[in-house]
Amino acid sequence: MGRGMGRFLLRRAVNYVILVFIAASFTYFLASSYLEPIVNFLSKHPQPPLSSIHNILRSRNLDPNTPLVQRYWTWITNILFHGNFGQTFDGNSVNSEMGRRIFVSTELLLVATLVSTVSGVAWGAWNALRQYRPSDRISTVVSYLLLATPTPVIAISLETVDQWMGVPVQYTGMYDPGAQGTWSVITSNMQHLILPTITLFLIQATLFSRYQRGTMLDVLGSDFLRTARAKGLTRRQAVLKHGLRTAVIPVMPLLVYNIVLLFTGATFTEKIFGWHGMGEWLVDSITQNDVNAVGAIAVFTAVLVLIAGLLSDLVYAALDPRVRS
């Protein structure tokens, strides 16, 4: 890699940071103009006096009477200089809410992502090797069925199957609230992970396998695979060592972006299975007119894009000597 690569990545990072700033600011303006947190208070029973509503809103930097530019300035300077994303409309710290939810999302996505990446790539490669055979045709049909099915349908079908089997697996929430003791909380938590993980796995693995199948087919007819076999590698060895290694390169950026952006993108899965992660928050904060939460999610998502971009550059450079020089 060397210094050239380092400098290249640094320049990229600077570009990305500017983009994050612009994207987050834009979202903040948009959210503040269209979301009306005051409605949450006006609809309370009994309705508090208007002046105290404005006082509360002002203390949370949400008062529509304060000019938008001024609210924005408060918001952005708090983030930049204090790392403080403000308060939710009901007075909680956005920072701690976000911290909790990132942890939840991470737990939910970690296993699913690892398993789907490995199996998606393997499944795609295997299908490519067996192009036009019945197994490949069946895989293709199944993949398209899965990709065409909306996530809620998949999730609810899994729940239905589970119920029909007499609920061998519990699935609502992160763990059984009745569980006593660390150990039983952990096992309950593991059990509750199963169905959402399967849901995410089915969607991601299918998507990845389609990408991988495509790039693999391009590589299978290549001259260098023939050379590898002419050296004395079996077809299997040649495909695994030379073919897969080359065919996985163009899939990497797609993988990285998909995985990273799933942090805020697993909305349906989180909602249906009652996991209070970032995806759920994205929807909830909008329906609750929670401007500061929306702003925080915007910053978070933009940072994710930044990370995905840098990560895929790094992975690409690590895998392909042609871009390094």
Next chain:
Amino acid sequence: MTTPASSLLASDAVLAVRDLRVSFPSEAGLVQAVRGIDFSLRRGETLALVGESGSGKSVTATSVLGLLPEGAQVSGSVRLEGRELLHLSDGEMSKIRGKEMGMVFQDPLSALTPVFSIGTQLVEALQVHQDLNDKAARARALELLDLVGIPDPKRRIDAFPHEFSGGMRQRAVIAMAIANDPKVIIADEPTTALDVTIQAQVLEVLKKAQEVTGAAILMITHDLGVVAGMADRVQVMYAGRPVESGLADDVFYTPHMPYTIGLLSAVPRMDEGGEKKALTPLEGNPPSMVSLPQGCPFAARCPIAVDVCREVEPELKASADGLLSACHRSTEIGDSVPREEMFPTPDVPAHDRSPRESRPAVLKVDGLIKHFPLMKGSVFKRRVGTVRAVDGLDFDIREGETFALVGESGCGKTTTLLQILELPKAQAGSVVVLGKETKSLNGKGRRELRRDMQVVFQDPMASLDSRMPIGDILAEPMKTHGWSKDRIAARVPELLSLVGLLPEHAERYPTEFSGGQRQRIGIARALALDPKLIVLDEPVSALDVSIQAGVINLLDELKVKLGLSYLFVAHDLSVIRHIADRVAVMYLGRIVELGDADSVFGQPSHPYTQALLSAVPLPDPRKERERRRILLTGDLPSPADVPSGCRFRTRCPKIGGLSAADAERCHTEDPAVQALGADHTAACHYAAALEVV
């Protein structure tokens, strides 16, 4: 060399192929790619398989290695030292491939895995078959790279394929092929993608590899010159079968099969200059491998075919001492049926031109320069240097003349053509077309000049729109220049007959034509507006020799008939020898030698021209045995980093023999162009004629 062909079926063969048949199911029906091949390869011997494209050469090689695609149907026998290989499993074959048999493929650009270093791939080849630890394998890999002539292997071993030039990659592939001392090396068109100078180096490496390993070589090529220089024995293939087989000398000098005779007489020869003769084309195309006609597959193209030929396919049998031929009339050939004039040679139209000085110049190029900025960085580009693609060219083309530019790939030929065709406003140097300075032309003048200057490209398929009938393709340039419908309708059939096609062909689509016919269509289109100058970029290099001859004859004929001038670029020096009146040899953006073809080919005086010409193999085994090659070392330097003084000095074979003081001049002083004859110049301080052909 003196293997009697009667021992063709000798039992000491390392590789024996018997009645090999391969077919592939396809939508159109069963493609019979190979229809019964027999050959034996003895230790240390080189056998060449030659034939037109599609004759089944590569399928033969792939089936010997067991690398045929799934679905291929194979029968017959392939024995390696007596052991039957057909129907071995992939696992069993993989123990043989790379160990007993090494393979060198045509395209070195794609033959290596892009993501692994050369060293990794070579070490892998060693460790698959030998129990070597990493250190020992790397040491052996270094030895092998050194053996195949990779300079500074210690530094280069960790380079990736994209950091190697084509010639270097092919050396690396050869190193892999010989890594485990194979008994057989199969080389499928190993030098076709390379320049002649690099081809000469790579063939030399192959010969050396053969000496070191004692391996037998199965050499597959369409280049009869390469065959003459390499092969002990030759097998000619046609439509999936051998049609002639024997010692190289016998096949080249006393062939007994019309196809071989036709093939040999169609090749333009670099060693024949002087009196201009037409080439002898071998008209027609090989039959479809899906529905072969009854009888001899060559009958449709054979000038001596008789009735029995259309009914019974001839067997491969002894026709003369040690020669096997598949022809019903093989015993008559060379006896009652002479080989000469078997295929009719058309007459060349007489060309009485006035002397060169009195003819007007069609194109005059003075001090033409084209530099590209050399950029670095994939997202943030910055200029780090200059690519001197064309670095000061002077030449002129007079009316009725064919002027050829030759040189290795990357020397700037295409850039020169593009510069001339673009008629750029801003350029260093001047381009004068038909007496008009292109820089000072307005839009209208430019359009008129474009009409007088047309171009024909290499790939006949890519340059024709496949959805347009030929008539429309030909009409296109006339429409753009505002010709009336009637005038176009009258011109199209005229053009078609001019290039030897029929007027009714106007209704058909490009896909219905063969490569040679498509190139004729390309020429017809270039002729549509009655140009004065035609620029031809590799016009025949995509065609088989048999077809190429007809197109070259056509170009020669049109030149005389229509008073055309050609600017011709081709990498095949034999073609240039045949067609060019004057030749310019380019090296790194400059012309190093220029003159009439007889002088440049007969008394080449620049060391580069000498090396280039001596690298061209002649289709003549006896001459090839006597020739001594001037091998150039290394590759063309980058045009972004032109050496000081004489730009050829880093590869010049002459500089080593000079005194220190003389050599110093080569390092410091850029040699000026000096006149060597009436129409012959060279840019070398020590230019001296040397016969190399």
